[in-house]
Amino acid sequence: xxxxxxxxxxxxxxxxxxxxxxxxxxxxxxxxxxxxxxxxxxxxxxxxxxxxxxxxxxxxxxxxxxxxxxxxxxxxxxxxxxxxxxxxxxxxxxxxxxxxxxxxxxxxxxxxxxxxxxxxxxxxxxxxxxxxxxxxxxxxxxxxxxxxxxxxxxxxxxxxxxxxxxxxxxxxxxxxxxxxxxxxxxxxxxxxxxxxxxxxxxxxxxxxxxxxxxxxxxxxxxxxxxxxxxxxxxxxxxxxxxxxxxxxxxxxxxxxxxxxxxxxxxxxxx
Amino acid sequence: xxxxxxxxxxxxxxxxxxxxxxxxxxxxxxxxxxxxxxxxxxxxxxxxxxxxxxxxxxxxxxxxxxxxxxxxxxxxxxxxxxxxxxxxxxxxxxxxxxxxxxxxxxxxxxxxxxxxxxxxxxxxxxxxxxxxxxxxxxxxxxxxxxxxxxxxxxxxxxxxxxxxxxxxxxxxxxxxxxxxxxxxxxxxxxxxxxxxxxxxxxxxxxxxxxxx
Numbered sequence: 001x002x003x004x005x006x007x008x009x010x011x012x013x014x015x016x017x018x019x020x021x022x023x024x025x026x027x028x029x030x031x032x033x034x035x036x037x038x039x040x041x042x043x044x045x046x047x048x049x050x051x052x053x054x055x056x057x058x059x060x061x062x063x064x065x066x067x068x069x070x071x072x073x074x075x076x077x078x079x080x081x082x083x084x085x086x087x088x089x090x091x092x093x094x095x096x097x098x099x100x101x102x103x104x105x106x107x108x109x110x111x112x113x114x115x116x117x118x119x120x121x122x123x124x125x126x127x128x129x130x131x132x133x134x135x136x137x138x139x140x141x142x143x144x145x146x147x148x149x150x151x152x153x154x155x156x157x158x159x160x161x162x163x164x165x166x167x168x169x170x171x172x173x174x175x176x177x178x179x180x181x182x183x184x185x186x187x188x189x190x191x192x193x194x195x196x197x198x199x200x201x202x203x204x205x206x207x208x209x210x211x212x213x214x215x216x217x218x219x220x221x222x223x224x225x226x227x228x229x230x231x232x233x234x235x236x237x238x239x240x241x242x243x244x245x246x247x248x249x250x251x252x253x254x255x256x257x258x259x260x261x262x263x264x265x266x267x268x269x270x
Numbered sequence: 271x272x273x274x275x276x277x278x279x280x281x282x283x284x285x286x287x288x289x290x291x292x293x294x295x296x297x298x299x300x301x302x303x304x305x306x307x308x309x310x311x312x313x314x315x316x317x318x319x320x321x322x323x324x325x326x327x328x329x330x331x332x333x334x335x336x337x338x339x340x341x342x343x344x345x346x347x348x349x350x351x352x353x354x355x356x357x358x359x360x361x362x363x364x365x366x367x368x369x370x371x372x373x374x375x376x377x378x379x380x381x382x383x384x385x386x387x388x389x390x391x392x393x394x395x396x397x398x399x400x401x402x403x404x405x406x407x408x409x410x411x412x413x414x415x416x417x418x419x420x421x422x423x424x425x426x427x428x429x430x431x432x433x434x435x436x437x438x439x440x441x442x443x444x445x446x447x448x449x450x451x452x453x454x455x456x457x458x459x460x461x462x463x464x465x466x467x468x469x470x471x472x473x474x475x476x477x478x479x480x481x482x
Contacts, residue, residue: 054384087390095388101381105403105478115389118399160385167389 003066011060022226035213038223094164154185282438293359301367326365355427374405414471
């Protein structure tokens with residue numbers, strides 16, 4: 001039996017005296033699309049950043065495909081793993097940020113090929129060939145020479161997805177990938193993500209796109225105050241929101257067309 | 271205005287330009303080192319950088335130049351006036367440029383650094399390939415501004431006997447008794463030099479700044 005793609009056991013994260021993540025246990029299987037939802041401040045972004053080791057968890061264990069991330073259990077508590085081991089485990093992970101975080105001094109092609117050249121040490125022609133293939137995959141081969149400031153938000157986010165995919169990670173983490181986009185631009189990004197899900201990519205997505213979560217996720221996790229308040233399959237969580245707190249949370253989406261939850265899937269315009 | 275006078279003024283403008291260019295470039299290099307110290311982990315290095323910056327920003331450049339000019343021979347360094355002038359301008363502009371660069375580094379968005387970490391760059395690669403180029407782009411307009419200020423401040427070196435544009439104009443005016451024409455011509459030459467600096471800066475900005 002293969003190890004889960006991600007396994008969290010008793011993960012905690014504190015900011016000063018504030019406990020942002022309070023003992024989370026979570027398993028994400030290979031090929032699964034998991035969505036983290038919850039009110040702002042519930043810890044969903046922090047939890048995702050812990051999975052990328054951009055935030056160091058203060059307690060508990062995170063395993064990526066069976067390998068401990070950052071800290072391993074030792075005889076007297078946990079031990080911090082060496083940086084090289086952290087980098088090795090993190091190589092399985094790609095991440096896409098809310099603010100895209102493209103490097104402004106590099107073209108789209110430069111953003112995607114940078115790590116191929118300087119981390120994977122591919123020669124420039126090979127790196128650029130591979131980068132072009134991934135830009136093509138997100139539909140932006142014709143924008144390879146553009147700088148981020150010359151691209152729309154949706155195009156920038158697709159370049160960011162290509163940058164992460166080009167390193168061929170086993171798991172993709174998305175931190176509110178459409179939250180800083182104009183509504184008419186979210187469709188193109190969600191369309192790329194839907195394609196990835198169809199190809200069997202393991203994905204963990206922090207999102208406010210409840211409609212997208214309801215239709216694409218196999219696994220929905222509702223966080224509240226740093227704890228998992230509810231989790232299960234999308235249909236179990238959304239179609240029967242028996243949990244009063246989840247029901248209240250989902251109600252805030254009614255104004256924004258959450259009738260999609262009940263209706264069959266609608267096109268996001270992808 | 272005779273050709274003889276004009277050629278004297280042009281020679282003075284050449285001295286002014288040379289002193290300024292050497293000082294701004296020297297100050298940028300020294301400023302990078304001081305900026306590095308001010309961002310270092312070591313408290314001692316950060317302290318040294320802070321003391322340096324506060325001294326050279328806090329004491330008038332004219333006083334610094336006079337101090338250097340008179341103090342260096344006492345220390346056994348018998349430098350010509352022009353060397354004292356370049357040294358003084360360099361030390362002073364380095365303090366300002368270090369602060370400008372530090373602001374650039376601090377203002378590189380954290381997300382761009384995280385993007386480097388998540389794709390597996392080392393701390394050194396992130397510094398050289400992400401932070402430094404973005405910080406330099408952020409600070410380029412301020413560095414051009416500083417170059418213009420130094421070009422004008424270089425007129426102070428006339429007090430240590432350097433025949434720069436200002437000193438040359440003073441000499442001419444005291445012999446031809448036409449101060450208004452002479453200083454107007456000197457002012458026009460300063461303006462011309464600074465238009466060149468501003469234009470070069472704008473060109474450089476276009477070259478490197480497409481991403482901003």
